[in-house]
Amino acid sequence: MYRFQRLTLTTKTLHRHHNHCFFSQAAAAIIEEPPSIQTTLLDGLPEPGPLETIFAIPRSDSGKNVSAKERKAGRVPSIVFEQEDGQHGGNKRLISVKQNRIRNLTNELGRPFFLSRLFELDVRPQFESDEVIEKVRVLPRAVHLHAGTDEPLNVTFIRAPSHALLKVDIPLVFRGEDISPGLRKGAYLNTIKRTVKFVCPADLIPPFIDVDLSELDVGQKLLMGDLKVHPALKLVQSKDLPVVKISGGRASDKKSK
Numbered sequence: 001m002y003r004f005q006r007l008t009l010t011t012k013t014l015h016r017h018h019n020h021c022f023f024s025q026a027a028a029a030i031i032e033e034p035p036s037i038q039t040t041l042l043d044g045l046p047e048p049g050p051l052e053t054i055f056a057i058p059r060s061d062s063g064k065n066v067s068a069k070e071r072k073a074g075r076v077p078s079i080v081f082e083q084e085d086g087q088h089g090g091n092k093r094l095i096s097v098k099q100n101r102i103r104n105l106t107n108e109l110g111r112p113f114f115l116s117r118l119f120e121l122d123v124r125p126q127f128e129s130d131e132v133i134e135k136v137r138v139l140p141r142a143v144h145l146h147a148g149t150d151e152p153l154n155v156t157f158i159r160a161p162s163h164a165l166l167k168v169d170i171p172l173v174f175r176g177e178d179i180s181p182g183l184r185k186g187a188y189l190n191t192i193k194r195t196v197k198f199v200c201p202a203d204l205i206p207p208f209i210d211v212d213l214s215e216l217d218v219g220q221k222l223l224m225g226d227l228k229v230h231p232a233l234k235l236v237q238s239k240d241l242p243v244v245k246i247s248g249g250r251a252s253d254k255k256s257k
Contacts, residue, residue: 041204041230042230044228045206045228045229045230046206046207046208046209046210047206047207048117048118048203048204048205048206048207049117049207051118051119051120051137052105052119052120053119053120053121053122054097054101054102054105054119054120054121054122054138055097055098055101055122055124055127056078056095056096056097056121056122056123056124057075057095057096057123057124057125057126057127058093058094058095058123058125058133059077059078059094059095059096060094061094062077062094067153067154070096071099071151071153074098074099074100075096075097075098075099076096076097076098076099076102076152076153076154076155077094077096077154078094078095078096078097078154078155078156078157079092079093079094079095079154079155079156079157080092080093080095080121080136080138080157080158080159081141081156081157081158081159082158082159095121095123097155098127099151099152102143102152102155103150103151103152106143106145106150106152107150110171111143111145112169112171112194112195113171113207113208114140114143115139115140115141115142115143115168115169116139116168116169116170116171116195116205116206116207116208117139117140117205117207118137118138118139118160118202118205119137119138119139119140119157120135120136120137120138121134121135121136121137121138121157122135123135123136136159137159137160137161137202138157138158138159138160139157139158139160139166139168139202139205140155140156140157141156141157141158142155142156143155143156160202160205161202162201162202162203163202164201164202165199165200165201165202166199166200166202166205167197167198167199167200167236168197168198168199168200168205169195169196169197170195170196170197170198170200170205170206170208170209170229171194171195171207171208171209172193172194172195172196172208172209172211172227172243173208173209173210173211174189174191174211174213174244175210175211175212175213175214176212176213176214176215177189177213179214180213180214180215180216180217180246181215181216181217181218182216182217182218182219182220182246183213183216183246185217185218187218187246187247187248188246188247189213189244189245189246189247190244190245190246190247191244192242192243192244192245193224193241193242193243193244196209196224196227196235196237196243197235197236197237198229198233198234198235198236199233199234199236200232200233201232201233204230204232204233206229206230206233209227209228209229210228211227211243211244212228213244213246216244216246217246218246218247218248219245219246219247219248220245220246221242221243221244221245221246222242222243222244222245223239223240223241223242223243224237224238224239224240224241224242224243225239225240226243227243
């Protein structure tokens, strides 16, 4: 199983990692680029998981009829943007990916976890071809599912080279409910946020953020600024916004009043 190595990189060394052929070098998924970014993985924090592959083929046309034809053939029309604000004029590439692959990933991981995970996009002329046009690391930016069947309708990806800083909604995983003093007294858990948006160096995007509830008593809450993340991650919203609160009284008692 592939895992990211534990290492320290600066932007000087990070610039050595680049892609060619299918995607241009003109734009990348960068918000800003400080003179030096320390990207050492730290003990005790969730690390990026295995880099799984999604196979893709180029797509020359777009539109409702083309998309319908792709879906009928078992493919999901997709786009790869080459910069963070790609929806507003950034370069993009049209591709199609296998419908069953995206369905399986979103079902197994869950949609929020799929959207916070890096993948290797393997672009070939046809799915059965041995010729590789391009391999590029990407982050799913959005996935639209059918309201009735949850079948994937389209996927948006964004390039994720090592030097990129990306806005990512990181899923929260709550732990310690069984020993929380407040919950043991009969209070209930008021979950305010299930994801929190951070600006992340591409090599440090965590698969989730652990939220420890084990010491929370009735009336206490955790704020965005209380979340334990790598110091290179930067909150997009205020650190004073609440994430979760232990509210007094049982939920059933509140409903009965």
